[in-house]
Amino acid sequence: MAQKPKRVLTVAPMPPERCAYALARYSRSPDGIRQSLDWVRTHNSQNFLENFYFQYGHASIADLGHVVICFEGVSELAATEAEDEPLWDGQAKSSRYQDFSRSGFITPPEATAAHAELYRSAGNGLLGAYAQVNAAALECLSNKLPRPNAMKPDAYRRNLAARAFDVARYLLFWGVPTNVGQVTSIRTLEKQIRRLRASPYQEIRELGLEIAEACAAPPDCIWDEAAAAEPVAPTLARHAEPDEYAGRWRRDLTLWAAQNLPPASAASTPRVELLRPADAAADNVATLLYPVTDRSFRELYDLAADWPAARRAEVIDAAMGGRTQRDDLPPGFRGGPYVYDIVMDIGAYRDLHRHRRCHQLRQAYTGKLGFDTPALIAEAAVSDVYSAAMQSAFDAMRMLPEPVSHYLLPFGGRSRFLFRMDFAEAQYISRLRSGVKGHFSYREIAWEMKCAMEKLEPELARLMEGTPPWIEDPLER
Numbered sequence: 001m002a003q004k005p006k007r008v009l010t011v012a013p014m015p016p017e018r019c020a021y022a023l024a025r026y027s028r029s030p031d032g033i034r035q036s037l038d039w040v041r042t043h044n045s046q047n048f049l050e051n052f053y054f055q056y057g058h059a060s061i062a063d064l065g066h067v068v069i070c071f072e073g074v075s076e077l078a079a080t081e082a083e084d085e086p087l088w089d090g091q092a093k094s095s096r097y098q099d100f101s102r103s104g105f106i107t108p109p110e111a112t113a114a115h116a117e118l119y120r121s122a123g124n125g126l127l128g129a130y131a132q133v134n135a136a137a138l139e140c141l142s143n144k145l146p147r148p149n150a151m152k153p154d155a156y157r158r159n160l161a162a163r164a165f166d167v168a169r170y171l172l173f174w175g176v177p178t179n180v181g182q183v184t185s186i187r188t189l190e191k192q193i194r195r196l197r198a199s200p201y202q203e204i205r206e207l208g209l210e211i212a213e214a215c216a217a218p219p220d221c222i223w224d225e226a227a228a229a230e231p232v233a234p235t236l237a238r239h240a241e242p243d244e245y246a247g248r249w250r251r252d253l254t255l256w257a258a259q260n261l262p263p264a265s266a267a268s269t270p271r272v273e274l275l276r277p278a279d280a281a282a283d284n285v286a287t288l289l290y291p292v293t294d295r296s297f298r299e300l301y302d303l304a305a306d307w308p309a310a311r312r313a314e315v316i317d318a319a320m321g322g323r324t325q326r327d328d329l330p331p332g333f334r335g336g337p338y339v340y341d342i343v344m345d346i347g348a349y350r351d352l353h354r355h356r357r358c359h360q361l362r363q364a365y366t367g368k369l370g371f372d373t374p375a376l377i378a379e380a381a382v383s384d385v386y387s388a389a390m391q392s393a394f395d396a397m398r399m400l401p402e403p404v405s406h407y408l409l410p411f412g413g414r415s416r417f418l419f420r421m422d423f424a425e426a427q428y429i430s431r432l433r434s435g436v437k438g439h440f441s442y443r444e445i446a447w448e449m450k451c452a453m454e455k456l457e458p459e460l461a462r463l464m465e466g467t468p469p470w471i472e473d474p475l476e477r
Helices: 016-027 033-041 045-055 059-064 076-082 113-144 153-171 186-197 202-215 234-239 244-260 280-292 297-306 309-320 346-352 375-379 383-399 404-408 423-433 440-456
Strands: 066-075 089-092 177-185 272-275 338-345 359-362 414-421
Touching: 016 033, 016 045, 016 059, 016 066, 016 186, 016 234, 045 234, 059 177, 059 186, 066 076, 066 186, 066 202, 076 177, 076 186, 076 202, 113 153, 113 375, 113 383, 113 404, 153 383, 177 186, 186 202, 186 234, 202 234, 244 280, 244 309, 272 297, 272 440, 280 297, 280 309, 280 359, 280 414, 297 338, 338 346, 338 423, 338 440, 346 414, 346 423, 346 440, 375 383, 383 404, 414 423, 423 440
Parallel strands: none
Antiparallel strands: 066 177, 089 177, 272 338, 338 414, 359 414
């Protein structure tokens, strides 16, 4: 009997650009994958990518090669900016399982000597309070939650430590260093590098340049000695220029908003507000203006809905000025039908930021929205320690210039974020993030997302699952 042809063939890891070349040729040739690999061994993948990816615009080719990159000792702010890609896979150092009390912190390169002294004083105060609050929270939890007989001592200690870190992390801040490991396609990596190189933060611009330089060099960490000398993605490294358009539309929209928007409304807004905009043009305009103002989405949408078409066109034209065919549309033109405008602490944002099936925008990290205080702070009798450190940090933020002040924003500090998604993602976030194993801060946000959907879409909301935040199991994680 003739042997049945094998229909599934695996391919060992290859340098990303060679992998992209091999699979691209595979799709354009009658040859099988073995023949395509033999072809690539004797032909120049860099020439192929230069022609078809960068010159002819066959962008999907770069989705066929993936790169593993790790960022070590970058600030939490830089890490979150690096992760801000819709098509991104990775993990960052967890503030739930790691003790950051001796981690130190990164001083922004923009800081002058006088600014650096003020920044370091407030930063040391936050980390000192972090250590005190963590110890007090752990002791309080140990007294409050005795170990069940069925739970092993090691598991009990790990669970309590995680819950104590959940409270102490409110005193960490954007300047604390962290590590990130990511796996992305060459295409996503190129977008990431271009975006980072146009950042308003010097640390992040330098990080983008370092990524490009690393791609042009052999890998630092070797698994297969045979591939040790080959650069990771040299063609990409030559073409990843700063995304100047991203900075331009943001500057132009900031100027337009400053010159044309009426005084901001004094009305208070809920922590989680859900809208389903009916006016598409007003929706786009409000979304474009959201990240360059400090206003709620509802206020911007109501303003845009009342404007004549010519005024809305001014905003769109300001966003589109200088755009080339290579530039993506601004994020104001992306997203699903449901718009969640959320005021939350930075710690909760770091967790919810991981959800990739929604489009996210943020406003500036000004610190003007104050900070949250976990209930356990009072129970552990460290309210004075906590409040003094937080107040000192916010006082320092007001005296520091941007962007230096942004690095000092504690994880307990509030900021405003826009999450646009379809119903399936809203359902998923509400179910997953409201569970008892989660951090109490984002649990409350996820529950309020569910409640807001119940008011807006009662017929659909019956499909949403969620665990109320008052249902707790502190020894679960």
